[in-house]
Amino acid sequence: MSAKTANRVATAVIVLVAAFIVLLLAGLLGYIIFRGLGHISLDFLTSAPETIKAGGGIGPQLFNSLFLLVLTLIITIPLGLGAGIYMSQYAKPGRLTDSIRLVVEVLSSFPSIVVGLFGLLVIVNLFGFGFSLFSGALALTVFNLPLMVRITEQALAGVPREQKEASLALGLSRWKTITSVMMPISMPAIVTGTILASGRVFGEAAALLFTAGMSSPRLDFTDWNPLSPFSPLNPFRPAETLAVHIWKVNSEGLAPDAAEIAAGASAVLVIMVLLFNFTARWFGRVLYRKFTATK
Amino acid sequence: MDQWAVKQDGNKPNLIRKPSKQHIREEWVGRVYTALCILFLIVTIIAIVYFVASRGLSTFIKNGVSIGDLLTGLKWAPEGEPALFGALPFIFGSFSTSLLAALIAAPLGCCAAIFMTQIMPGAGRRYMQPVIELLAGIPSVVYGFVGLSVIVPMLRNIFPGQGIGLAAGALVLSVMILPTITTIATDALAALPSGLKEGSFALGATRWQTIYRIVLPTTLPALLTGVVLGMSRAFGEALAVQMVIGNAPHIPRSLFESTSTLTSVITLSMGNTITGSAHNNALWSLALILLAMTFIFVFIVRFLERRNKR
Amino acid sequence: MKKMLLVAVALMLTIGLAACGSSKENGTNNTGTNEGAQTNNSQGGGGNSGGKELSGSILAVGSTALQPLVDQVSKKFMEENAKVNILVQGGGSGTGLTQVSDGQAQIGNSDIFAEEKFTDDDAPKAKELVDHQVAVVAMATVVNKDITVDSLTKDQLVQIFTGKVTNWKEVGGPDEKITIVNRPASSGTRKTFEKYALGTKTEDLQGAIQEDSSGTVKKLVTETPGAIGYLAFSYLDDSVKTMKYDGVEAKEETVIDGSYPVWAYQHMYTKGEPDAAMKAFLDYMVSDSVQNADVVELGYIPVNKMQVTRDVEGNVTKK
Numbered sequence: 001m002s003a004k005t006a007n008r009v010a011t012a013v014i015v016l017v018a019a020f021i022v023l024l025l026a027g028l029l030g031y032i033i034f035r036g037l038g039h040i041s042l043d044f045l046t047s048a049p050e051t052i053k054a055g056g057g058i059g060p061q062l063f064n065s066l067f068l069l070v071l072t073l074i075i076t077i078p079l080g081l082g083a084g085i086y087m088s089q090y091a092k093p094g095r096l097t098d099s100i101r102l103v104v105e106v107l108s109s110f111p112s113i114v115v116g117l118f119g120l121l122v123i124v125n126l127f128g129f130g131f132s133l134f135s136g137a138l139a140l141t142v143f144n145l146p147l148m149v150r151i152t153e154q155a156l157a158g159v160p161r162e163q164k165e166a167s168l169a170l171g172l173s174r175w176k177t178i179t180s181v182m183m184p185i186s187m188p189a190i191v192t193g194t195i196l197a198s199g200r201v202f203g204e205a206a207a208l209l210f211t212a213g214m215s216s217p218r219l220d221f222t223d224w225n226p227l228s229p230f231s232p233l234n235p236f237r238p239a240e241t242l243a244v245h246i247w248k249v250n251s252e253g254l255a256p257d258a259a260e261i262a263a264g265a266s267a268v269l270v271i272m273v274l275l276f277n278f279t280a281r282w283f284g285r286v287l288y289r290k291f292t293a294t295k
Numbered sequence: 296m297d298q299w300a301v302k303q304d305g306n307k308p309n310l311i312r313k314p315s316k317q318h319i320r321e322e323w324v325g326r327v328y329t330a331l332c333i334l335f336l337i338v339t340i341i342a343i344v345y346f347v348a349s350r351g352l353s354t355f356i357k358n359g360v361s362i363g364d365l366l367t368g369l370k371w372a373p374e375g376e377p378a379l380f381g382a383l384p385f386i387f388g389s390f391s392t393s394l395l396a397a398l399i400a401a402p403l404g405c406c407a408a409i410f411m412t413q414i415m416p417g418a419g420r421r422y423m424q425p426v427i428e429l430l431a432g433i434p435s436v437v438y439g440f441v442g443l444s445v446i447v448p449m450l451r452n453i454f455p456g457q458g459i460g461l462a463a464g465a466l467v468l469s470v471m472i473l474p475t476i477t478t479i480a481t482d483a484l485a486a487l488p489s490g491l492k493e494g495s496f497a498l499g500a501t502r503w504q505t506i507y508r509i510v511l512p513t514t515l516p517a518l519l520t521g522v523v524l525g526m527s528r529a530f531g532e533a534l535a536v537q538m539v540i541g542n543a544p545h546i547p548r549s550l551f552e553s554t555s556t557l558t559s560v561i562t563l564s565m566g567n568t569i570t571g572s573a574h575n576n577a578l579w580s581l582a583l584i585l586l587a588m589t590f591i592f593v594f595i596v597r598f599l600e601r602r603n604k605r
Numbered sequence: 606m607k608k609m610l611l612v613a614v615a616l617m618l619t620i621g622l623a624a625c626g627s628s629k630e631n632g633t634n635n636t637g638t639n640e641g642a643q644t645n646n647s648q649g650g651g652g653n654s655g656g657k658e659l660s661g662s663i664l665a666v667g668s669t670a671l672q673p674l675v676d677q678v679s680k681k682f683m684e685e686n687a688k689v690n691i692l693v694q695g696g697g698s699g700t701g702l703t704q705v706s707d708g709q710a711q712i713g714n715s716d717i718f719a720e721e722k723f724t725d726d727d728a729p730k731a732k733e734l735v736d737h738q739v740a741v742v743a744m745a746t747v748v749n750k751d752i753t754v755d756s757l758t759k760d761q762l763v764q765i766f767t768g769k770v771t772n773w774k775e776v777g778g779p780d781e782k783i784t785i786v787n788r789p790a791s792s793g794t795r796k797t798f799e800k801y802a803l804g805t806k807t808e809d810l811q812g813a814i815q816e817d818s819s820g821t822v823k824k825l826v827t828e829t830p831g832a833i834g835y836l837a838f839s840y841l842d843d844s845v846k847t848m849k850y851d852g853v854e855a856k857e858e859t860v861i862d863g864s865y866p867v868w869a870y871q872h873m874y875t876k877g878e879p880d881a882a883m884k885a886f887l888d889y890m891v892s893d894s895v896q897n898a899d900v901v902e903l904g905y906i907p908v909n910k911m912q913v914t915r916d917v918e919g920n921v922t923k924k
Contacts, residue, residue, distance in 0.1 A: 100337070
């Protein structure tokens with residue numbers, strides 16, 4: 001076989017594999033969405049699940065997933081930004097920084113089930129938060145934090161050196177330089193990264209089985225006092241998220257339409273993740289345009 | 296970045312004029328705040344390791360199981376008489392599924408990366424990149440659900456056996472780790488100095504020759520990094536695997552026979568056992584093995600990265 | 606800078622405060638059930654509300670098999686007693702018993718006797734727990750629909766589940782390999798099945814499938830040719846074939862009169878005697894309005910209909 005034919009064959013193989021991957025995703029998404037789409041309606045998205053009767057919805061679960069995401073971000077963003085800034089701006093090269101970087105790497109690759117068990121042992125039982133949104137948010141923080149640190153670090157590293165030095169030359173303090181010069185410039189990258197990471201949080205189930213619990217108390221959507229036990233906003237109530245609900249319906253569902261509910265909920269979950277992806281892209285572009293004044 | 300930090304220490308504008316009080320306060324706020332965040336990270340990891348280890352080690356201390364028996368024993372009968380804690384089938388299951396998954400996903404991921412960087416950079420970036428990111432975004436429960444309703448029946452129809460088993464687990468995992476491998480491979484290929492490639496083209500090599508002889512060998516450590524990271528993700532995945540692997544505590548005789556992984560046995564039994572019982576402690580020991588494996592994977596990645604820099 | 610600091614401090618404070626708030630809330634809740642009941646008693650004496658009003662917060666954790674029932678009944682109970690807040694969680698019988706024993710939950714749901722879970726060193730813990738049997742769950746052997754056999758004897762079942770019989774033709778069925786869909790060794794369902802259907806503990810066989818969830822077991826038995834498994838009555842339908850046990854049909858009547866032996870109580874454990882609100886809830890669980898409605902509706906068997914009783918050792922006595 002001459003070099004030219006080899007080249008052609010190899011190229012064809014690679015293109016075929018790439019096409020296969022695209023088809024695989026299209027097939028996966030198509031399968032999930034089309035199986036579930038027939039079941040999705042406004043009623044399905046807003047009503048509460050039924051135990052044995054058909055026609056239950058996923059309203060509370062959808063709300064729980066979103067609320068849990070917000071709680072997680074409230075905890076993660078300040079911590080992640082701070083740690084990321086430290087890693088990229090304050091850390092001196094050396095053994096200590098090296099080991100901190102190792103910690104971040106290890107933390108980001110912890111199996112989610114181990115984090116869930118840790119949450120059960122420490123957050124739920126030892127600290128006494130019980131099965132609650134707050135416990136779930138803390139467990140998710142463990143995954144999300146290293147991602148956030150990496151995103152911040154990379155975003156700050158992308159800031160042109162001249163801009164940083166100009167700011168310092170003008171006599172601003174280092175912290176001021178970071179917060180008012182470098183952060184705005186790196187904002188698009190940070191926002192995009194955060195939204196993408198959120199998608200992953202949205203789909204997490206293994207860790208939440210042991211921390212946020214597998215059932216939802218009756219929710220009173222007219223009660224917005226976060227301290228009332230029936231309020232949807234109370235962070236110390238147990239909450240079943242959408243991903244956990246799929247798991248539960250699939251494994252223990254008694255309702256006659258359990259399979260359809262699982263399919264519908266999976267489709268909703270995937271659509272939400274798709275939305276996160278598109279928002280991240282769009283938002284990143286908008287912010288980029290805004291901060292760099294390009295048309 | 297780091298050089299800046301070194302230079303900053305004491306010999307830049309600070310020498311010209313005494314920094315104002317506000318300056319000093321601001322610096323303090325920055326330093327203390329970011330250091331606290333880092334501290335939180337470190338405390339978290341120490342807490343995780345400490346608590347998992349304290350539970351996991353009590354199998355050996357309190358229940359008198361020897362470490363050797365746990366790691367090499369073939370029989371897992373924690374509720375039996377006498378109770379036996381041989382976790383080798385799970386360790387074998389975890390390694391074989393993640394290795395197989397990596398074997399399937401690595402060539403696919405590398406091809407995708409080559410497509411995106413060497414063959415059609417424009418279209419690749421525009422269409423492939425989002426596809427890969429979407430694959431990464433699909434929740435693992437959904438993967439398990441699809442695996443159970445599509446892959447298992449498919450395997451059952453094509454091959455002898457129940458469909459459920461090692462092969463089904465590896466297939467589901469390979470799709471799950473494909474994005475990890477592809478993303479890292481793409482980054483590595485894109486970072487290759489273009490002079491290297493152009494030199495090869497200028498010598499009259501075809502594109503495939505260039506890829507095969509120049510591009511792949513130079514980026515090999517980085518590609519391996521991606522594969523190891525993918526394996527580490529596969530190793531820790533729980534729900535999707537548990538749904539399709541069958542969960543028999545035995546080393547399978549074929550690819551299509553039910554077996555278990557470390558994660559699947561933990562998800563299956565953790566809720567059913569009493570905290571502090573021998574069975575429960577043994578499950579924590581399995582979690583400890585998972586934890587130790589995470590460290591090992593990270594160290595392998597570090598080693599490869601160091602090779603890569605050299 | 607100040608803004609960021611402010612935001613950060615504010616966040617820390619909120620989290621801190623919220624944390625304190627919750628633990629305080631929990632603390633008062635645990636003790637509050639008693640006080641609440643007492644104060645309400647005096648109110649009842651005043652004659653305002655017409656009868657005593659219960660209040661308190663109850664956390665019921667445990668068995669996923671019992672969760673749907675407790676969940677549904679708790680919602681009904683809370684409608685009548687607006688001041689009682691009941692949270693129901695799954696997590697498995699082990700989690701439930703651990704949490705009620707350690708005091709994190711007020712009620713631990715379990716599908717087997719606590720004495721069977723707390724063994725050896727932990728045995729004293731089971732003595733502190735008070736058993737409340739609220740329903741009966743019976744299990745039936747199910748097979749894939751391609752199997753022509755209608756009934757299996759105890760011996761045949763033992764031989765199948767111990768791996769001595771591996772083909773359906775050995776028990777009078779078609780020439781087809783038997784695929785066992787079992788439960789993990791820790792599962793209460795498996796313990797019940799082994800104790801009352803097989804009469805012996807079995808080992809995990811090579812090649813057998815183990816799933817903890819009834820939904821997955823049903824799906825696998827439905828789809829896999831030659832599969833055999835066992836399911837609670839509430840999961841039975843046309844997609845799988847239900848087997849007779851020793852010629853006795855698996856249905857509610859045979860369980861009630863004691864001729865079908867594969868069943869177990871569903872337990873709700875409290876640590877020590879329950880307080881007023883918990884007692885009211887547990888009494889409500891076994892009241893006729895629940896037993897004849899929700900219990901039957903969800904596929905359990907009412908505990909007060911049973912004509913036989915069984916103790917921890919498995920001794921059956923006629924009522």
